[in-house]
Amino acid sequence: MNTAPASEPSGEPRWLTDQEQGVWRSYIEATTLLEDHLDRQLQQDAGMPHIYYGLLVQLAESPRRRMRMTELAMHAKITRSRLSHAVARLEKNGWVRREDCPSDKRGQFAVLTDEGYEVLRRTAPGHVEAVRQAVFDRLSPEQQKSLGEIMRIIAEGLQPKEAGADLPWLR
Amino acid sequence: MNTAPASEPSGEPRWLTDQEQGVWRSYIEATTLLEDHLDRQLQQDAGMPHIYYGLLVQLAESPRRRMRMTELAMHAKITRSRLSHAVARLEKNGWVRREDCPSDKRGQFAVLTDEGYEVLRRTAPGHVEAVRQAVFDRLSPEQQKSLGEIMRIIAEGLQPKEAGADLPWLR
DNA sequence: CCCCACTTGTTTAAAGTTCAAGCAGTGCCG
DNA sequence: CGGCACTGCTTGAACTTTAAACAAGTGGGG
Numbered sequence: 001m002n003t004a005p006a007s008e009p010s011g012e013p014r015w016l017t018d019q020e021q022g023v024w025r026s027y028i029e030a031t032t033l034l035e036d037h038l039d040r041q042l043q044q045d046a047g048m049p050h051i052y053y054g055l056l057v058q059l060a061e062s063p064r065r066r067m068r069m070t071e072l073a074m075h076a077k078i079t080r081s082r083l084s085h086a087v088a089r090l091e092k093n094g095w096v097r098r099e100d101c102p103s104d105k106r107g108q109f110a111v112l113t114d115e116g117y118e119v120l121r122r123t124a125p126g127h128v129e130a131v132r133q134a135v136f137d138r139l140s141p142e143q144q145k146s147l148g149e150i151m152r153i154i155a156e157g158l159q160p161k162e163a164g165a166d167l168p169w170l171r
Numbered sequence: 172m173n174t175a176p177a178s179e180p181s182g183e184p185r186w187l188t189d190q191e192q193g194v195w196r197s198y199i200e201a202t203t204l205l206e207d208h209l210d211r212q213l214q215q216d217a218g219m220p221h222i223y224y225g226l227l228v229q230l231a232e233s234p235r236r237r238m239r240m241t242e243l244a245m246h247a248k249i250t251r252s253r254l255s256h257a258v259a260r261l262e263k264n265g266w267v268r269r270e271d272c273p274s275d276k277r278g279q280f281a282v283l284t285d286e287g288y289e290v291l292r293r294t295a296p297g298h299v300e301a302v303r304q305a306v307f308d309r310l311s312p313e314q315q316k317s318l319g320e321i322m323r324i325i326a327e328g329l330q331p332k333e334a335g336a337d338l339p340w341l342r
Numbered sequence: 343c344c345c346c347a348c349t350t351g352t353t354t355a356a357a358g359t360t361c362a363a364g365c366a367g368t369g370c371c372g
Numbered sequence: 373c374g375g376c377a378c379t380g381c382t383t384g385a386a387c388t389t390t391a392a393a394c395a396a397g398t399g400g401g402g
Contacts, residue, residue: 013296020307023319027306028225030322031202032248033329043360049388054199069351077203082389084352089388106350106397125184135198136191138324146317148194151201153309158204214390220358240381253359255382260357277367277380 034134041130046123047093051076052086053127056095056120059112066111068101095119205305212301217294218264222247223257224298227266227291230283237282239272254281266290 016024038050046053058075059065067075073083087110090096095116101107112120136144187195209221217224229246230236238246244254258281261267266287272278283291307315 013299014303016299016302016307019319020315023315023322024302024306026319026322026326029248030326030329031206033326035202036248037329051203051388070349073351077200077207079390080351081353081391085388088352101350104350104397108351128184128187131187131195132185134328135195135325136187138328139321143317143321143324144191144194146314147321148190148197150310150314150318151194151197153314154306155197155201155204157309158201158208158305210390222358241379250360251381252361252383256358256360259382272380275368275380279381 037134038127038130042123042127045126046119048090051078052090053123055083055086055090055110056112056116057124059096059110060117060120064111065117066099066109069108069110072110090116208305209298209301213294213298216297217290219261222249223261224294226254226257226261226281227283227287228295230267230281231288231291235282236288237270237280240279240281243281261287 035050042048042050042053054076055072058072059067069083069087070080073080076083078086087096087098091098093116095113097111097113099109099111101109139147206221213219213221213224225247226243229243230238240254240258241251244251247254249257258267258269262269264287266284268282268284270280270282272280310318
């Protein structure tokens with residue numbers, strides 16, 4: 001991970017410049033505030049945190065409104081463990097149901113119920129509006145484009161299997 | 172919050188365009204992955220999550236390495252409650268100490284201990300390197316500048332006292 | 343067919359976060 | 373100086389997340 005191990009630095013660390021620090025601080029502030037904001041908004045209107053909402057959306061967009069657990073976890077960028085807990089909670093709410101996979105007895109599908117779909121239909125407009133007000137309405141088209149490019153680059157660099165990805169000489 | 176209440180939408184919701192959806196999806200992915208990545212890195216190297224690390228940094232940069240609880244909470248964009256729990260944990264680690272405020276008996280200072288400072292000194296280079304590798308090394312100078320502007324705009328719109336800020340006609 | 347490494351998903355306990363309630367101290371207004 | 377609303381911070385309970393260990397199933401050699 002680090003070229004300079006935390007326990008015994010080798011050489012002068014490459015500190016952030018003042019400008020970089022400013023950018024980084026803004027990034028932390030904005031993402032912290034935005035996550036809090038959206039979590040609160042959805043907790044209010046839909047009774048679940050943002051990431052749970054994202055799971056329902058993903059299911060709604062999938063064929064037959066279902067998806068294998070591992071696949072869903074990967075799409076949502078969370079661990080299988082976390083997903084397991086989340087689905088258990090959503091199941092208790094009646095918004096998702098589990099189904100066995102016929103071809104692989106280990107496998108489970110998470111399936112969006114009608115009730116889950118209904119929650120989504122009811123709360124989606126409010127959520128979209130919140131995102132709009134907090135982000136898109138404040139940015140110029142160029143800034144929106146730029147934001148997309150930047151975030152794609154960052155996400156790409158952190159994608160799965162990044163273990164070893166920054167240590168290519170060890171593979 | 173919503174011009175269209177979640178329970179009973181009024182008028183056609185302003186959905187996100189395909190392009191906006193793409194930007195938003197990238198944003199969610201990137202911030203989720205990056206937060207996980209940095210949390211894991213710091214948990215490994217420093218034995219605490221990213222937000223706790225940020226608290227120590229803030230204290231280290233403050234006069235006399237101390238700050239009032241409420242002020243610290245505001246800087247870190249977290250609730251006083253959360254800070255209270257966090258400081259309790261950091262105190263148990265010996266990295267922070269509480270001190271009473273002489274002029275206001277309700278008040279508490281969070282003070283960075285020498286041990287806490289040492290942890291910071293030891294782990295900062297690795298953390299900076301991680302941030303660099305994940306973000307700054309991948310972005311052009313123009314993109315860095317752009318990212319800073321965009322995040323400042325978003326953070327600004329979400330700043331404190333935003334309750335009522337989007338309902339100016341009610342004030 | 344059997345072993346063994348790997349995949350899928352869940353479980354447990356500990357750590358972190360949130361929300362609502364609460365206590366103590368402050369300061370103003372009569 | 374006596375209430376009273378407010379501030380500063382903490383607490384406890386409920387919930388979410390994480391890490392590590394686990395159970396169960398798959399699939400490729402030997």
